[in-house]
Amino acid sequence: GAGVSQSPSNKVTEKGKDVELRCDPISGHTALYWYRQSLGQGLEFLIYFQGNSAPDKSGLPSDRFSAERTGGSVSTLTIQRTQQEDSAVYLCASSSTGGTQYFGPGTRLLVL
Amino acid sequence: GQQLNQSPQSMFIQEGEDVSMNCTSSSIFNTWLWYKQDPGEGPVLLIALYKAGELTSNGRLTAQFGITRKDSFLNISASIPSDVGIYFCAGQMGGGATNKLIFGTGTLLAVQP
Numbered sequence: 771g772a773g774v775s776q777s778p779s780n781k782v783t784e785k786g787k788d789v790e791l792r793c794d795p796i797s798g799h800t801a802l803y804w805y806r807q808s809l810g811q812g813l814e815f816l817i818y819f820q821g822n823s824a825p826d827k828s829g830l831p832s833d834r835f836s837a838e839r840t841g842g843s844v845s846t847l848t849i850q851r852t853q854q855e856d857s858a859v860y861l862c863a864s865s866s867t868g869g870t871q872y873f874g875p876g877t878r879l880l881v882l
Numbered sequence: 883g884q885q886l887n888q889s890p891q892s893m894f895i896q897e898g899e900d901v902s903m904n905c906t907s908s909s910i911f912n913t914w915l916w917y918k919q920d921p922g923e924g925p926v927l928l929i930a931l932y933k934a935g936e937l938t939s940n941g942r943l944t945a946q947f948g949i950t951r952k953d954s955f956l957n958i959s960a961s962i963p964s965d966v967g968i969y970f971c972a973g974q975m976g977g978g979a980t981n982k983l984i985f986g987t988g989t990l991l992a993v994q995p
Contacts, residue, residue, distance in 0.1 A: 812885050812985035873924030
């Protein structure tokens with residue numbers, strides 16, 4: 771596609787529910803990244819996929835967070851048993867190997 | 883998570899003024915990047931720096947990769963209203979280590995016409 775797309779744009783959920791956030795990277799990009807941006811803060815790295823290599827999960831804040839990338843393209847970030855502190859904008863980026871990261875518009879998650 | 887020290891946190895200036903912001907890190911990076919984020923959008927890359935001491939321009943924007951590899955600055959000359967937004971620096975190790983970006987805390991820029 772023309773750019774990175776993410777869905778949904780906004781998500782409101784109740785504390786304790788699970789949520790799934792989707793990222794469609796730019797076609798042909800081998801690397802995919804998830805970041806989290808809390809209100810008034812910079813972006814915080816969560817997880818990074820590069821081709822068929824094992825993902826770098828070093829930024830995931832707890833075991834409630836997981837992500838997968840199927841077929842080297844679309845990625846899903848799952849947050850289980852959501853907490854209010856999970857409220858943030860979740861941004862996805864993709865790049866060619868070692869190239870510039872292009873960001874999607876983000877999913878705004880609000881946990882009530 | 884780790885974040886870089888970015889200053890100032892916010893700036894309120896008149897149209898036509900020059901702006902300067904900087905970023906420092908306790909770690910060495912191989913690449914420094916500057917992004918701009920508009921409301922409701924993801925960050926957009928403005929300038930990428932790949933070599934210590936490098937000075938790079940993109941229109942009215944100029945950025946430098948510090949010689950110690952632990953800092954960078956961004957200058958905007960002759961600001962215009964559309965420069966409004968949040969500016970982030972980011973450092974990247976790359977080179978096979980990891981390509982994840984470590985972001986600064988952001989500088990909010992407001993330009994009054």
